[in-house]
Amino acid sequence: MSFSPLLDELIKSLQCLPGVGPKSAQRMAFYLLDKNRSGASKLSHVLASAIDNIGHCQSCRTFTEDDICRLCLNPKRQQSGQLCVVESPADLLAIEQTAQFSGTYFVLMGHLSPLDGIGPNDIGLDILATRLAKGNISELILATNPTVEGEATAYYIAELAREQQINVSRIAHGVPVGGELELVDGTTLSHSFAGRISIK
């Protein structure tokens, strides 16, 4: 038993969304058809437009419909001399929301993963090397994820920067603010001891 061919196709198409299985897709399809046809119609248009127009910023590789994204075009950010390397646009947004960083970014759109065939050029390290060679970067901040692949990627990029005599730093690992010591895992606690800061 199935619904009408078009409804079946809609339910199948909705499953291209991450975390959406057959039951959720069915619920979404019924909801859109029954309660929110205008929202569905708008989603359809915006989705088509986004797929056609959104590409990567030529400077930092984040998603944008322009050649160069708004952050890269900001002259104040360009002059700061700080460049922060992150794995994804979501990481970029998380850092922007802290309002602590006013330099430019470089978004890898992934991390080095030789077993999956993802090498330096797949995460844009050739573009990053060109940016570093331009000579207007004073500090490279590595904000890749604290996973095995993220650490390996950070190490690889640090080598690239050292070749150009650029200062490299890595964001601190340690006990999350508001967390409880007894609930923090051993590796994180080790990092927080190794990275302790003297109180002046």
Added chain:
Amino acid sequence: MSFSPLLDELIKSLQCLPGVGPKSAQRMAFYLLDKNRSGASKLSHVLASAIDNIGHCQSCRTFTEDDICRLCLNPKRQQSGQLCVVESPADLLAIEQTAQFSGTYFVLMGHLSPLDGIGPNDIGLDILATRLAKGNISELILATNPTVEGEATAYYIAELAREQQINVSRIAHGVPVGGELELVDGTTLSHSFAGRISIK
């Protein structure tokens, strides 16, 4: 801080889906742009086509892109004389998957809810009354949800059917198969005692 205008609009549009908030929408947008542009493009087309073409079956009110759905057109089902009333197309599918019922359906697309201003004609009871008056229905099976609104709707429809001297039945409430007695709520257990069947 926000992304590019088009990306912001995509993230906002994705929130028209049920159960999708800002964070999930962001994850979906990045996933589609990064990993599944062909799926997203297909979803956009199918969604537009579904919104334009899918309406309600003129006979049973379920979703279909045709005037009359395939279930209603099936002559064997028409001849069975049984008509099952459900609240939603998802309920219809659940019953179809049991393969126990071979009659036709009537989908209310909701339930009576005077407080929300949903009266008999909003759930198509005028269409149902016309179908009942045609005289080819021998049994009306009420399979609305076992909620207060579902029960009230079932009671209302039962009255409609009695006016036409049509047999009316309600699906049985009781202990779910595979469930454990001690975990079943009191109301359900009362129903299962009241509806006990003698073993022949």
